Amino acid sequence: MDATVDNKHALKGVEFLVKETPANEVFTPEDFNEEQRMIREMAEQFVAKEVTPVLDRIDKLEEGLMPSLLDKAGELGLLGAAFPEEYGGLGKDFVTATLINEALGAGHSFSVAMAAHTGIGSLPILYFGTEAQKQKYIPSLASGVMKGAYALTEPNSGSDALSAKTTAKLSDDGKFYLLNGQKCWITNSGFADVFTVFAKIDGEHFTAFIVDKDTPGFTLGAEEHKMGIKGSSTRQIYFQDAKVPVENVLGEIGKGHLIAFNILNIGRLKLCAAAIGAAKQVTTITVQYANTREQFKQPIANFGAIKHKLGEMVIRNWVCESALYRTAQLIDEKEKELVAAGKPFAEALLGAAEEYAVECAILKVNGSEALDFSVDEGVQIHGGNGFSDEYVISKSYRDSRINRIFEGTNEINRLLALDMTLKRALKGRLDLMTPAMNVMKELMSIPEFGNDDETPFSAEKKAIGNFKKAILLVAGGAVQKLMQDLQNEQEILMNIADMAIETFTAESALLRLLKRVELEGESSNVIQADIVRTYINDTADRINKYAKDAINSFASGDEQRMMLLGIKRFTKTAPFNTRDARRRIADKLIAENKYAW
Numbered sequence: 001m002d003a004t005v006d007n008k009h010a011l012k013g014v015e016f017l018v019k020e021t022p023a024n025e026v027f028t029p030e031d032f033n034e035e036q037r038m039i040r041e042m043a044e045q046f047v048a049k050e051v052t053p054v055l056d057r058i059d060k061l062e063e064g065l066m067p068s069l070l071d072k073a074g075e076l077g078l079l080g081a082a083f084p085e086e087y088g089g090l091g092k093d094f095v096t097a098t099l100i101n102e103a104l105g106a107g108h109s110f111s112v113a114m115a116a117h118t119g120i121g122s123l124p125i126l127y128f129g130t131e132a133q134k135q136k137y138i139p140s141l142a143s144g145v146m147k148g149a150y151a152l153t154e155p156n157s158g159s160d161a162l163s164a165k166t167t168a169k170l171s172d173d174g175k176f177y178l179l180n181g182q183k184c185w186i187t188n189s190g191f192a193d194v195f196t197v198f199a200k201i202d203g204e205h206f207t208a209f210i211v212d213k214d215t216p217g218f219t220l221g222a223e224e225h226k227m228g229i230k231g232s233s234t235r236q237i238y239f240q241d242a243k244v245p246v247e248n249v250l251g252e253i254g255k256g257h258l259i260a261f262n263i264l265n266i267g268r269l270k271l272c273a274a275a276i277g278a279a280k281q282v283t284t285i286t287v288q289y290a291n292t293r294e295q296f297k298q299p300i301a302n303f304g305a306i307k308h309k310l311g312e313m314v315i316r317n318w319v320c321e322s323a324l325y326r327t328a329q330l331i332d333e334k335e336k337e338l339v340a341a342g343k344p345f346a347e348a349l350l351g352a353a354e355e356y357a358v359e360c361a362i363l364k365v366n367g368s369e370a371l372d373f374s375v376d377e378g379v380q381i382h383g384g385n386g387f388s389d390e391y392v393i394s395k396s397y398r399d400s401r402i403n404r405i406f407e408g409t410n411e412i413n414r415l416l417a418l419d420m421t422l423k424r425a426l427k428g429r430l431d432l433m434t435p436a437m438n439v440m441k442e443l444m445s446i447p448e449f450g451n452d453d454e455t456p457f458s459a460e461k462k463a464i465g466n467f468k469k470a471i472l473l474v475a476g477g478a479v480q481k482l483m484q485d486l487q488n489e490q491e492i493l494m495n496i497a498d499m500a501i502e503t504f505t506a507e508s509a510l511l512r513l514l515k516r517v518e519l520e521g522e523s524s525n526v527i528q529a530d531i532v533r534t535y536i537n538d539t540a541d542r543i544n545k546y547a548k549d550a551i552n553s554f555a556s557g558d559e560q561r562m563m564l565l566g567i568k569r570f571t572k573t574a575p576f577n578t579r580d581a582r583r584r585i586a587d588k589l590i591a592e593n594k595y596a597w
Contacts, residue, residue: 010333013355014421016504017468018435023514027095027329029321030516036096043078043103051107055395058109058231061223066113066233067147067191074144078104079118083126084345088139094332094349095325101270102324105277108399109231115274116187116232117141119267121148124196124208124259127346128251133210137194149192151183151211151237152260159412161198161260162206166239168199175246177201177209179217179239189220190233197239198256205254209244217242228398265353267407268360269331272324272367275403279317279367279374282396284594286310286378289385289393291593300381301590304579309377310589311582315531316370318597323366323508327359358420361413362501368403368410375400414497415490421500422479436476439469443566456517457529459574460510463536466570467503467543471496473566474550481554495550502539502546509535527588528597530581537576544571 011019032040050072051058057065073079082097083089105111122141125133125148140146157163166181179199186195195211211218221236251259287310290301300306334352343351353360375397379386386393404410424430475496478486486492513532516525547567555563589595 010330012430014358014424014430016359016507017421017471017500018430018432020465021507021511023511023518026326026508026511026515028512028515029325030512031325032095032099036099039081039092039096040099040103042076043100044106046073046076046078047104047107047110051110055108055231055392059395061190061231061233066110066231069110070113070117070144070147073104073114074142079114079144080142082118083122083138083142087126087134088142094335094352095328098270098273098324098328101273102277105274106281108278108395109229111274111278112229112232112402113188115267115270116150117144117148117192119270120150120263121188121192121194121196123263123266124150124250125194125210127263127350128208128259129210130247132247133250137210141194146193147188147191149186149188149195150263151186151189151195151197153183153185155182155184159409162257164198164200164206166197166199167203168201168207168209168244170201170246171243176243177246177249179209179211179242179244182236182238184236185224186235186237188233189235189237190223195237196250196259197237197244198260199239201253206256207253208250208256208259210248210250211242211244215242215244226402228395228401230398262350262354264407265357265360266349268364268413269324269327269353271403271407272320272363273328275367275371275400276317276321276324278396278400279313279320279371280595282371282374282378282393283310283313283317283589285393285396286313286374286381287589287595288593289391290381291590293383301586304583306381307583307586307590308579309381311534311585313374313377314585314589314595314597315535315582316373317595318528318531319505319509319535320363320366320370322512323359323505324363326508326511327356327363330359331356358417359504361408361417361420362504364407365410365413365417366501366505368400368406371400371403411490411494414494414501417500418475418493418497419487422475432472432475435468436472439472439476439566442469443473443562443569456522457510457514457532460532460536463540463573464503464507464510466572467499467506467539470543470547470567470570471499471503473563473570474499474547477559477563478550478554489553492550492553495546495553498546499543502543506532506536506539527585530584533576534578534581534585537573537578540571540573544568547571 011021050069077090078100080089081092081100085091101115104114125137141148152161154164154166166179168177168179171178181199193213197209197211199207199209201207217240219238224234226234290306291299293300331352334355335348338348338351378393379397382391382393385391388394425432478492482489509532513525513528516528544567548564551560551563
């Protein structure tokens with residue numbers, strides 16, 4: 001861990017809602033050590049030299065091209081960086097693995113293939129396999145000699161994964177399971193050597209299996225024609241009495257859901273990392289175009305409307321990146337804590353990811369939507385050229401859209417984030433009741449006027465605290481009013497989830513800024529202060545809207561009026577000139593001619 005980070009009292013999962021974090025306890029991108037910076041540079045150079053020049057060939061699914069690129073990445077250690085050394089990996093920490101995902105995120109379809117291979121294609125075996133299974137598969141997966149894929153989705157079971165119809169039945173001689181059924185949208189399926197497949201034994205016990213590509217009875221469908229990520233191999237796979245050896249059962253029989261859902265926690269954070277890597281590249285491509293495209297005898301980058309868009313692209317990327325590495329370090333520290341307590345490697349990392357599963361869901365939503373915002377504005381700044389295949393921004397636009405569907409749709413992740421939070425509160429893992437009651441008491445008291453705190457960014461700190469009070473007010477009121485019926489009120493649940501997403505990301509950005517100011521002073525972080533203040537100002541308005549929509553859905557009369565007054569109080573911010581702030585951010589971006597934070 002970097003010496004500038006002190007996580008001795010790190011927050012548990014979701015505790016950001018009810019506790020404060022000292023700025024010196026967060027990990028920020030500025031805290032990367034020299035080795036991490038070198039690994040990031042190597043990964044970025046790999047994309048620039050090996051991937052970007054052949055993007056058109058990749059999109060045409062040129063036979064053998066994608067596997068050869070994965071082979072090259074494997075030779076550099078990029079595929080097995082996070083795998084333990086005893087299985088052929090480099091044994092790097094979770095933050096480093098996250099950084100690699102970000103750096104490779106600018107690789108379009110290659111990024112998808114790589115992430116699927118190193119994540120869902122390999123981790124189920126690494127985390128849940130027997131020692132014999134790990135020894136057989138992981139070294140080859142870590143090096144890229146074997147390619148991995150993950151087969152969960154079926155034509156009629158997407159978000160509802162446990163309704164899968166693929167079956168497994170023990171053969172008469174007891175040596176094989178006979179799999180029957182089909183899977184769809186299987187990334188890397190055209191060239192993968194090994195698949196993690198989910199099926200129900202005797203149509204009942206949801207179980208994972210390791211299936212080799214040459215398994216008798218296992219066949220592939222044709223390549224899908226997709227809107228984006230065209231170079232990612234995506235096929236249906238079919239099982240007709242496919243003979244899978246009994247020793248290829250992965251994990252416990254009937255416990256496949258533990259594999260499916262635990263792997264997704266890590267996948268969601270890694271997807272956010274890749275999205276941010278792609279968003280930074282899009283921002284660079286867009287500002288370079290704006291600097292060279294002239295209209296009315298001047299570069300379009302000079303116009304206020306363009307600066308607004310460029311500034312907002314930087315804001316959303318910087319803020320999301322702040323939340324990403326804050327969480328990655330929390331997971332890394334929790335993993336080390338569990339290992340020190342005697343937990344095996346796999347159990348420790350899965351336990352750490354589960355601890356911060358809500359934060360991972362938040363990151364997946366925020367990262368994919370920050371990227372979608374960036375590519376949309378990128379196309380708009382390119383104008384008609386943005387609609388042409390001759391400009392890479394059009395490819396970025398199409399390729400980004402899948403990220404709001406991958407790893408659980410953003411709607412599912414919003415619902416999951418709140419569902420997991422409420423369940424932790426019910427189980428006593430998180431005390432929401434005490435702070436919620438304190439918020440209600442505060443509403444009944446006379447509000448304080450003025451702000452005696454003269455420390456730097458005291459107003460921003462107060463705003464974040466008030467955002468948390470707004471969440472507790474709305475969530476507490478909804479639970480009290482609706483009780484068990486709340487689980488069926490998805491609009492309200494998503495309103496509250498959006499409030500939490502906005503608050504976690506805003507707080508992460510503020511903590512990153514405060515840490516940098518403490519080390520370097522305010523004068524060295526003027527643009528970062530503009531980013532944070534603009535985001536918090538806009539977040540206040542967004543939280544106000546989400547809260548009012550929720551309250552108006554379940555409250556009425558005096559209760560409604562009191563709660564709406566509370567929300568007005570908790571989302572009030574001092575006037576701030578966001579136009580000038582965005583212009584300063586954009587001017588810095590324009591001067592650098594690239595994303596430079």
